[in-house]
Amino acid sequence: MSRGWEAIRADVLRRIQAREWGPGAAIPTEEALCREFGCARATVGRALRDLAATGVLERRRKAGTRVALQPVRRATLEIPVIRQEVEGRGQTYAYRLLADVMEQPPLPVLLRLRLPAGVALRHLTCLHSAGGQPFVYEDRWLNPAVPGGQQPDFAAHGANEWLVANMPYDAGDIAFSAAGAGADDAAAFGIDPGTPLFIVERTTWTADTAITCVRLAYMPGYRLRMTL
Amino acid sequence: MSRGWEAIRADVLRRIQAREWGPGAAIPTEEALCREFGCARATVGRALRDLAATGVLERRRKAGTRVALQPVRRATLEIPVIRQEVEGRGQTYAYRLLADVMEQPPLPVLLRLRLPAGVALRHLTCLHSAGGQPFVYEDRWLNPAVPGGQQPDFAAHGANEWLVANMPYDAGDIAFSAAGAGADDAAAFGIDPGTPLFIVERTTWTADTAITCVRLAYMPGYRLRMTL
DNA sequence: GAGTGGTCTAGACCACCAA
DNA sequence: TGGTGGTCTAGACCACTCC
Numbered sequence: 001m002s003r004g005w006e007a008i009r010a011d012v013l014r015r016i017q018a019r020e021w022g023p024g025a026a027i028p029t030e031e032a033l034c035r036e037f038g039c040a041r042a043t044v045g046r047a048l049r050d051l052a053a054t055g056v057l058e059r060r061r062k063a064g065t066r067v068a069l070q071p072v073r074r075a076t077l078e079i080p081v082i083r084q085e086v087e088g089r090g091q092t093y094a095y096r097l098l099a100d101v102m103e104q105p106p107l108p109v110l111l112r113l114r115l116p117a118g119v120a121l122r123h124l125t126c127l128h129s130a131g132g133q134p135f136v137y138e139d140r141w142l143n144p145a146v147p148g149g150q151q152p153d154f155a156a157h158g159a160n161e162w163l164v165a166n167m168p169y170d171a172g173d174i175a176f177s178a179a180g181a182g183a184d185d186a187a188a189f190g191i192d193p194g195t196p197l198f199i200v201e202r203t204t205w206t207a208d209t210a211i212t213c214v215r216l217a218y219m220p221g222y223r224l225r226m227t228l
Numbered sequence: 229m230s231r232g233w234e235a236i237r238a239d240v241l242r243r244i245q246a247r248e249w250g251p252g253a254a255i256p257t258e259e260a261l262c263r264e265f266g267c268a269r270a271t272v273g274r275a276l277r278d279l280a281a282t283g284v285l286e287r288r289r290k291a292g293t294r295v296a297l298q299p300v301r302r303a304t305l306e307i308p309v310i311r312q313e314v315e316g317r318g319q320t321y322a323y324r325l326l327a328d329v330m331e332q333p334p335l336p337v338l339l340r341l342r343l344p345a346g347v348a349l350r351h352l353t354c355l356h357s358a359g360g361q362p363f364v365y366e367d368r369w370l371n372p373a374v375p376g377g378q379q380p381d382f383a384a385h386g387a388n389e390w391l392v393a394n395m396p397y398d399a400g401d402i403a404f405s406a407a408g409a410g411a412d413d414a415a416a417f418g419i420d421p422g423t424p425l426f427i428v429e430r431t432t433w434t435a436d437t438a439i440t441c442v443r444l445a446y447m448p449g450y451r452l453r454m455t456l
Numbered sequence: 457g458a459g460t461g462g463t464c465t466a467g468a469c470c471a472c473c474a475a
Numbered sequence: 476t477g478g479t480g481g482t483c484t485a486g487a488c489c490a491c492t493c494c
Contacts, residue, residue, distance in 0.1 A: 079301040178406030178426040196424035198406040
């Protein structure tokens with residue numbers, strides 16, 4: 001066995017998988033484990049903290065460390081920039097702006113951005129292509145009142161790339177769903193209305209300022225993969 | 229400002245968001261920062277490691293620490309047990325087994341489980357309901373050769389609950405997609421074939437043994453939410 | 457009250473890798 | 476080859492919470 005906190009983590013995980021320590025059971029204290037492994041308590045703590053972060057262990061002061069009774073599977077999803085996702089597949093990426101107008105958004109968009117009725121937002125629609133085929137149809141509402149100065153026209157480059165370069169590291173939420181292609185989706189992809197599409201919806205703020213609200217419709221058959 | 233590594237993390241993140249350190253810029257070394265903050269290097273390292281884990285910073289030995297040029301958004305998804313998801317909504321959960329037969333799976337299932345042609349697997353279909361309405365239609369292939377002894381009948385409780393209790397903490401992958409309801413889906417939900425459904429597909433192993441391969445079709449309109 | 461995990465320190469050595 | 480992050484140590488104090 002190699003050394004280090006990763007070796008300890010692997011050994012603890014092995015005992016759990018071997019049911020040496022069953023679900024719900026308490027495992028030895030950090031002090032007992034660092035005596036067993038012959039290392040400092042901080043090293044054991046590092047290993048156990050990592051297992052707790054992935055949901056394998058549950059830790060509470062005084063109560064000790066237990067194997068999770070119902071292992072909530074946590075997985076980290078890397079949300080790719082569309083250009084990178086396409087180029088990562090070895091396909092050529094292309095972007096085309098379809099529309100760019102100021103208008104009043106529908107009520108659901110206002111609610112998601114927590115904006116009062118009556119405000120006008122910048123409404124962008126564009127198409128991302130992979131290898132000449134439509135890949136993602138983007139429908140975005142952008143708050144023109146965001147800080148950071150003048151917004152460019154998005155004729156050449158997508159709003160998302162401008163955002164990650166100029167308004168990075170903000171908070172938001174994201175939702176995945178399935179929906180039948182609407183008229184716009186069908187026109188963008190050249191498919192029949194009602195065709196099932198994978199939909200990603202994202203809303204973004206910095207502090208309390210609503211930035212943008214975007215709906216991404218992926219090409220038919222798209223699959224989003226993760227590893228547990 | 230409060231003390232501790234979380235305060236340092238917050239302060240570093242604040243400077244990044246304030247563009248004091250712009251995307252791609254190198255930030256001071258750990259040693260310089262721990263002099264500035266008046267703490268040990270390990271404490272600064274803890275803060276920077278956490279920011280690197282969430283994709284805000286990129287760290288390389290000798291090259292130093294830089295603000296990520298293209299901040300890959302990482303989000304942690306907690307994959308819920310269906311029963312808990314339903315009960316968390318305050319609805320009553322119900323489960324019904326629809327079929328339980330041994331048969332040869334179709335080729336895509338064999339490939340995902342990395343099994344040779346000709347083997348027969350246990351094929352389960354069941355329906356999870358929320359508040360009396362169909363919620364998830366489950367189509368599962370289960371390897372009867374898995375260790376752990378006799379498998380129960382799944383008349384009363386779902387295979388997933390048996391698995392998390394008896395074969396927990398294994399590896400696998402997961403994929404999200406959209407698909408039109410097939411004949412089975414349509415019958416289960418009482419909807420028209422072709423209705424867009426949110427699909428989750430999971431494959432699970434322990435070590436090199438294929439355990440199970442499951443396709444979950446969620447009720448029309450279902451949304452999977454995450455926070456960034 | 458007392459046991460446990462959470463954190464911090466000051467120092468050390470090592471692995472990596474750009475210069 | 477030198478600078479940087481990655482890790483480990485031995486010890487300490489603190490925060491939480493079960494008893």
